[in-house]
Amino acid sequence: MPVFIGQDVTRIDALDKVLGRAAFAYDLKTDDMLFACVVRSEKPHALIKKIETARALSMEGVAAVLTHIDIPGENSFGAIKKDQQFLAKDRVRYVGEPIAVVVGVNEEVARKASGFVRIEYEELQVISDPFVSMTSPVLIHDEGNLLSHRKVIKGDIEKGFNESDVIVENTYRTTWVDHAYMETEAGLGYMDDDGRIVVVSSTQNIHYKMKEISRMLAMPPERVRVIQATTGGGFGGKLDVTVEGFLALCVYHLKRTVVMRFTREESFLAQTKRHPLHIEYKTGARKDGSINAVRVNITGDTGPYISYGETVCLRAAVHATGPYEVPNVHVDSRMFYTNNPVAGAMRGFGVPQLAFAHESQLDKIAGILNMDPLDIRIKNALRRGSLTATSQALEHSAGLPETLKRIEPFWRSRERQNDRRGFGLGCMYYGIGNTGVSNPSDCYLTFMPEGRIALHSGVCEIGQGSDTVLMQILCESLAMDDEKIVLLRGDTDTSRDAGSSSASRQTYISGMAVCDAAQKMKKYLEKEGYYSGRPLTDICEAALGKGDAMFEGHFDPPTTPVDMETSRGAPYATYAFATHMTEVEVNEVTGACRVVKVHAAHDVGRAVNVKNVRGQICGGIAMGIGLALMEEFSPGKSKSLDDYYMPTSMDMPEVEAIIVEDREPTGPYGAKGVGEPALIPQAASIVNAIKDATGVEARELPCHIERLKLLLEARRQK
Amino acid sequence: MKTISFILNGKKTVVEVRDSETLLYALRERLGITSVKEGCEIGECGTCTVLIDDEPHYSCMTLASKANGSDVKTVEFLGTADLLHPLQEAFINSGAVQCGYCTPGMLLSAYSLLLKNKDPDTDDIREAISGNLCRCTGYIQIVEAIKDAAGLCKHNS
Ligand code: FES
Ligand code: FES
Numbered sequence: 001m002p003v004f005i006g007q008d009v010t011r012i013d014a015l016d017k018v019l020g021r022a023a024f025a026y027d028l029k030t031d032d033m034l035f036a037c038v039v040r041s042e043k044p045h046a047l048i049k050k051i052e053t054a055r056a057l058s059m060e061g062v063a064a065v066l067t068h069i070d071i072p073g074e075n076s077f078g079a080i081k082k083d084q085q086f087l088a089k090d091r092v093r094y095v096g097e098p099i100a101v102v103v104g105v106n107e108e109v110a111r112k113a114s115g116f117v118r119i120e121y122e123e124l125q126v127i128s129d130p131f132v133s134m135t136s137p138v139l140i141h142d143e144g145n146l147l148s149h150r151k152v153i154k155g156d157i158e159k160g161f162n163e164s165d166v167i168v169e170n171t172y173r174t175t176w177v178d179h180a181y182m183e184t185e186a187g188l189g190y191m192d193d194d195g196r197i198v199v200v201s202s203t204q205n206i207h208y209k210m211k212e213i214s215r216m217l218a219m220p221p222e223r224v225r226v227i228q229a230t231t232g233g234g235f236g237g238k239l240d241v242t243v244e245g246f247l248a249l250c251v252y253h254l255k256r257t258v259v260m261r262f263t264r265e266e267s268f269l270a271q272t273k274r275h276p277l278h279i280e281y282k283t284g285a286r287k288d289g290s291i292n293a294v295r296v297n298i299t300g301d302t303g304p305y306i307s308y309g310e311t312v313c314l315r316a317a318v319h320a321t322g323p324y325e326v327p328n329v330h331v332d333s334r335m336f337y338t339n340n341p342v343a344g345a346m347r348g349f350g351v352p353q354l355a356f357a358h359e360s361q362l363d364k365i366a367g368i369l370n371m372d373p374l375d376i377r378i379k380n381a382l383r384r385g386s387l388t389a390t391s392q393a394l395e396h397s398a399g400l401p402e403t404l405k406r407i408e409p410f411w412r413s414r415e416r417q418n419d420r421r422g423f424g425l426g427c428m429y430y431g432i433g434n435t436g437v438s439n440p441s442d443c444y445l446t447f448m449p450e451g452r453i454a455l456h457s458g459v460c461e462i463g464q465g466s467d468t469v470l471m472q473i474l475c476e477s478l479a480m481d482d483e484k485i486v487l488l489r490g491d492t493d494t495s496r497d498a499g500s501s502s503a504s505r506q507t508y509i510s511g512m513a514v515c516d517a518a519q520k521m522k523k524y525l526e527k528e529g530y531y532s533g534r535p536l537t538d539i540c541e542a543a544l545g546k547g548d549a550m551f552e553g554h555f556d557p558p559t560t561p562v563d564m565e566t567s568r569g570a571p572y573a574t575y576a577f578a579t580h581m582t583e584v585e586v587n588e589v590t591g592a593c594r595v596v597k598v599h600a601a602h603d604v605g606r607a608v609n610v611k612n613v614r615g616q617i618c619g620g621i622a623m624g625i626g627l628a629l630m631e632e633f634s635p636g637k638s639k640s641l642d643d644y645y646m647p648t649s650m651d652m653p654e655v656e657a658i659i660v661e662d663r664e665p666t667g668p669y670g671a672k673g674v675g676e677p678a679l680i681p682q683a684a685s686i687v688n689a690i691k692d693a694t695g696v697e698a699r700e701l702p703c704h705i706e707r708l709k710l711l712l713e714a715r716r717q718k
Numbered sequence: 719m720k721t722i723s724f725i726l727n728g729k730k731t732v733v734e735v736r737d738s739e740t741l742l743y744a745l746r747e748r749l750g751i752t753s754v755k756e757g758c759e760i761g762e763c764g765t766c767t768v769l770i771d772d773e774p775h776y777s778c779m780t781l782a783s784k785a786n787g788s789d790v791k792t793v794e795f796l797g798t799a800d801l802l803h804p805l806q807e808a809f810i811n812s813g814a815v816q817c818g819y820c821t822p823g824m825l826l827s828a829y830s831l832l833l834k835n836k837d838p839d840t841d842d843i844r845e846a847i848s849g850n851l852c853r854c855t856g857y858i859q860i861v862e863a864i865k866d867a868a869g870l871c872k873h874n875s
Contacts, residue, residue: 010810017818018806020753020793024819027752182757182765182819182853232755232819233853264758463817463854611813611859618856619816641762641851649844649857 004476005669008611011468012487013230013461025186025202025229026261033188033257034063035107036250039100039117040270041092044339045124045140045304048090048099052118056102061109063256065117066101066249073218077241079208079500083141084305084342086216086245092121093140093304094339095635096270101246103258128635130278130301130336140304140337147302148313152320152331152389153566160293160328164284168364172281172357173700176633177274177626178267179346180646183232185271186261189247192225197251199244200227204234204460206490207497212241213248224248228490234462235623236345237271239500240307265640272344273633275300275312275335277353283361284328289369289376294389296320296357298333300343300350307344309335314435316350318567321389322358323400323429323577324380329389331567340635345502347620348676351430352627352683356701359426359684363691373425373688374411377579378404382429390562392570397672399603399662400429400577406601406658407579414581420588421596422693426580426685431572432673433505433557440556441510442496445474445517446549451537453478453521454486458495459510464675465612466506472608473511473668477518478525484536496552504576504673507608509555511668517553524548558666574664576677577603580621582685583653586693591709593690595625595651598682601658605672610659617657617678622647624682632702645704722786726751727795735782741775742766744782745792753793753822757851764850767823768792774827774849793822796829804870805829805863812863816854824850828864836872840865 016022053065068075068089075089076082088099100117104110125138133145161167187201197217203209206226214221231238243260250258262270277300284293298316302309317333366376381400387393407425414423433439446454455474461467467487475482488494498510525531528539543549557573581599586592600617607613630645638644663670687698696711703711723732726749735744742759745751745768754777757763761779768777769791770784797803805828808814815821824847831838831846838846843864844857852860 008813011813011815013818014810014815015799017815017821018793018802018809018825019797019799020822022818023752024755026756180853181817182763182851183755183817184757231817233817235853264760264763463819465816615813615816615855615859618858619854620856622856623853640760641758642760646851646853647856648848648851649861650848652844652857652861655856655858 004472005606005608006610009468009472009609011465012471013467022230024183024232025188025200026259028188028200028229029259033259034103034105034254035110036101036103036246036258036260037110037114038098038246039102039114041088041095041097041099043092043121043123044095045126046092046121047124048088048092048119049122050120051100053100056113056116059113059116061105062113063103063254064250066253067099070253071216071249074215077212077245078306079239079308080310081306094341101250103250103254126339128338128340130299130338133336133338140339145337147306147335147337148310149332149334150314150317151565151567152317152329154389154391155328157293157295157328157330161284164292165287166365166368167282167284168361169282170361170699172279172360174353174356175276175701176341176343177346177631178633178644179235179237180644181233181235181237184262184264184267185238185242187229187243187247188257188259189251190257191251191255196223196225197248198225198227199247200229201244202231202238203228203244204238204462204502205500206460206492207458208500209241209244210492213244216245217248217252226492228460231460231462234501235347236502239345239502240272242271268638268640268644272307272342274346275302275343275350277316277350279354279357281357281361283365285365287369289371289379291324291326291380293328294321294326296331300335301338301340302335303340303342304337305342307342308349309343311345311435312350316354318390318435318571319351319430320354320358322355323382323427325382325386326389347623348680351428352680355426355428355680355684356687359681360687363688374404374408377425377427390567390569390571397574397603397605397662397664398577399660400427402660402662403577403579403601403603406660407581407599410599411581420693421583421585422689424582424685424688424692426681426688427578428677428680429575429577430504430677430680432508432574432576433503433572436559436562436569436571438556439499439505439509440554441498441513443498443510443513443517443553444496445521445551447540447543448486449544451540452484452486454488455514456495457487457489458498459506460490460501462501464501464616465609466501469507469608469612470510470514473514474518476669477515478522504675504677507671508574508667508673509557511671512555513553515668516555517551521551573666574672576672576674578677578681580681580685582689584686584689584693586690588694588712591705591712593629593708595653595686597654599656599658601660602674602677603660603662604674605664605667606661606670607659608669608671613659613674614657616674618655620678621655621682622652623679625651625686628683628686628701628703630702630704632704720783722783724785724787725789727791737783739782740778741768741780741782741785742777745777751792751794755819755822764823765820767826767850769826769830772830772833774830791826793825796825805867808863808867808870812859812866814855814860814863820850820852824852824860832868832871836868838868
């Protein structure tokens, strides 16, 4: 029997994609469809006095102008809490907040008409800084401007610092980053023959969106169907409801097929961003380099709505020490509301920002103690048996020491080709799955009349390769060729809730759900003689005749909720670990930094598909380069790809991906996850390499050309 | 409106377009070629890349009328499921495809490069695709794929 796990199995979606025939949402548009676009707030904070739609409505070709009064059910959505309105009723809290939807016979008509929807505002005082928000009498929400305050407390922080020989204290800042997936948010909606609402969209989660639509329309979820179109990237930005609610509302009222697509400008203006964090970081270490105390104060700008702000707040806190065993920890992580863009989920949920801080701190300590940056990491690395910052004992897969070991020969033999070059290290750990909460995945297998097996999967393939990986896991579990298996995917009608494609969770969690279903089916197949040669067609027919047709799979990673005061607990069932070593070359005159080479060692538990894992690593490195050196979203200024710089092929280094497989016993064939880990340590390693090359310490990201030039000039003047 | 005629993927094509219309619009909306993607509409991302007389162009920045009398190629020209172009084959085999949104444009830029340079090195390839953004792959496996395809093409010719 062929082996599927660990093989370079070809992606099942690649053929359609290279032929140009993969159908992304907007490719499904036909001439008879209506086009809908959104009228958005021009004010960052205002009361809505009046919404004038008559003029737009009277224009030729306009089918409807919908506002909050047209929402039959609840006008609210939110992944964590339902605090955001689909269409604002009496108040807006950020520029770009949706107020009305204009539907026209085509895009041109709809967009033109949307310019004639008049909104009267009464402006409110704007809060554009979390530190102002903290003490301001102006409240963005009645409950106050503090969204969330999470703490991690371990040991005795005072004592920890008192017993430290070196103390290093610095402040780090990061800014907004846009997901900038190549495909902007898009979808279409229609009413099926049974009068149900169907939405096909570019999304990272179908069942969540089905539930939101059902609440909005006050319809039972069975009356709503959500299908995932081929999705052109997600990175967290397509987790929140984007076009889906509007489409469903339009279909509800018009009973016609309606299509939507955000322009790039709209996507920049209105969609969520990576959280800007202000990180005050104090580290105490002993002479031998062991970290004895870490005190972190994180202040985040979450924008006016929650989105994933609470998640980022907590995840940043529990990962704040980095992948090191620290006996005394005190972290305060707080998110404040502002009238800036909504900050939400983006690849890493706050952890890349923290990695920048803890890795810079560690190099600083190593410098003072005259220690090699690699040695200090080896000394403090979490390993099997270690206690994390939340006092979780790492019992199983914990391959950080191995990633360090694999990097070691390259590090020890590094040589500067010229004096503008430098090398830096970055380590990370990352909890797979959602933090301290149940986050199950469900799937099922059926027999098909044509004599094959169907995997019913609700997992959203967003480019990361989950469809292929799940098929590999199923083939391996059933010891069956993929020709005998059909993947029925991404449709709420034919699948169960697998949770979102986020938090690097699908290989691990949905992979286990598939294993679970496969085990049950395998027993059945054994009994029916499949493995002793009875044809599958036969078994299928007989099984369908008897009604033995469904095998359910379920997995919920074993976690414990974390303590509200101390975050003590086991927030994740397993962690990924990584070490990146980066070489840069800095032009001392211009401030341009080029990343020359990256060695990236990742403990992924088990690489189900080596090529995909490498693809994630390379893509993560690109995004890390963007975070470190170029990507900066400034509200009001960054409007299009013209004024938002992200890595091109010219910015990429040579990459050596090193895969470490410290198998995770609770994962499918030992696998964990890699999507976010690939990005997390990259910016940190670049900043450390810049320091090595130039002596300059960047404390604010991105360290783009102008900023680095100023830092270099300042150093020269000293 | 005016009538333009050009060769599209080897076939003579006649279509009515507005004066101000982009080639991107004409291809997608009038001719149903949805492999030509839109990512920005301002000539920054390259997802709308087409070849005009074998040179890559951003179709969002090109007036449809400019295609009049020329040879236009989209990814459909390269190959079919039964007969893939070596570039397509290499993209599949090298892991150069993730979400796939940049893929058609990327393939066309690569195709144009290989017409001019049978033996491109890494820098040539990077340069050739520098106008095509990809948010997923980090370009590494794309560059590898193009290099592999160049080898294959040489071998075949
Ligand atoms: S859509 Fe033409 S370059 Fe982006
Ligand atoms: S594969 Fe997603 S943008 Fe290139």
